[in-house]
Amino acid sequence: MAEAAWPWGAAGLLRRMSRREREAAASDEALAARVRATGDAEAFAVLVTRYRSRLIALSRRMLAGSRGGPDEAEDVAQEAFVAAYDRRASYRRGEPFRPWLYRIALNRCLDRLRAQSRRPSLHSWEAVAAEPEAAEAGPLTALLADEREARLQAAVAALPPKYRAVFLLRHLDDLSYEEIAAATELPLGTVKTHLFRARALLRAALSEYLEP
Numbered sequence: 001m002a003e004a005a006w007p008w009g010a011a012g013l014l015r016r017m018s019r020r021e022r023e024a025a026a027s028d029e030a031l032a033a034r035v036r037a038t039g040d041a042e043a044f045a046v047l048v049t050r051y052r053s054r055l056i057a058l059s060r061r062m063l064a065g066s067r068g069g070p071d072e073a074e075d076v077a078q079e080a081f082v083a084a085y086d087r088r089a090s091y092r093r094g095e096p097f098r099p100w101l102y103r104i105a106l107n108r109c110l111d112r113l114r115a116q117s118r119r120p121s122l123h124s125w126e127a128v129a130a131e132p133e134a135a136e137a138g139p140l141t142a143l144l145a146d147e148r149e150a151r152l153q154a155a156v157a158a159l160p161p162k163y164r165a166v167f168l169l170r171h172l173d174d175l176s177y178e179e180i181a182a183a184t185e186l187p188l189g190t191v192k193t194h195l196f197r198a199r200a201l202l203r204a205a206l207s208e209y210l211e212p
Contacts, residue, residue, distance in 0.1 A: 028097035036088045044088075047097070048081055054173060055080055055105050061168050062109035064157035076112065080105035099175065099182035106165050106183060113161050155205035163198035166191055 028050070031043040059080075060073035083104050091100055159167060169175045169183060180195075181188045 029094060032088075032091050032097045032100075033093045035085070036091045036093065039085075039088065044085055047101075051098075051101060052077060052081075055101070058102070058105060058168060058172065059109055061156070061172065062106070062161065062164060063112060064153075072112075076105065076108045079108050083108070096179060096182065099179045102169065102173070102175070102183040103185060110161055110165075151206060152202075155202050158205070159198055159201060163194050163201065166194040167198040167202075170195055 026043075026046070028047060031040075031047050034040045034043045035047070055077035056073045059076040063072055063076065080101070084101055087104070091097070156164060156167065165184060166180055166186075169180045170177075175183065177188055177191055177195075180186075181191045184191065186194070
């Protein structure tokens with residue numbers, strides 16, 4: 001009965017889907033495999049659309065305190081996409097795409113940090129805005145929340161890059177330990193150690209705001 005009401009059927013519907021619609025529904029790995037095999041620019045453009053804002057956010061936090069200016073994170077994301085396309089042959093079919101792409105972006109960030117031999121500034125972090133306070137919260141409550149948020153941002157920005165990368169991938173992008181290991185090319189045990197040390201440093205830096 002359903003087929004009679006829908007004369008094309010499932011196969012007919014798929015044939016009528018535009019290429020853009022099919023690519024939008026495809027997995028990252030399927031698109032990456034097509035890019036690797038044929039250099040398909042349209043498939044790669046879908047991946048850029050999916051990950052551009054994420055790479056910019058990750059780069060902005062990794063490069064906190066940078067002297068490169070407000071556009072540096074966007075420049076790094078652009079460089080990462082160009083490098084990903086140029087190195088598409090290194091992508092292994094079936095490999096999770098997200099850690100592979102993040103590894104390229106992280107390496108670009110670390111290259112810039114090493115080139116400038118800098119540690120992040122404590123007061124130049126461009127943060128994700130905190131969740132707004134409830135409407136009934138008074139100005140003192142909002143001020144204290146803003147102060148805690150600023151201290152958290154500064155503490156994360158002050159982490160050594162190897163700890164900051166693992167912390168951000170886990171808590172900003174919600175990668176699994178296995179995905180972080182793939183993105184950073186670190187053993188799983190080292191990822192867990194870096195994350196433990198990052199959290200310990202943050203606890204020490206934020207001790208006055210934590211419950212005793």
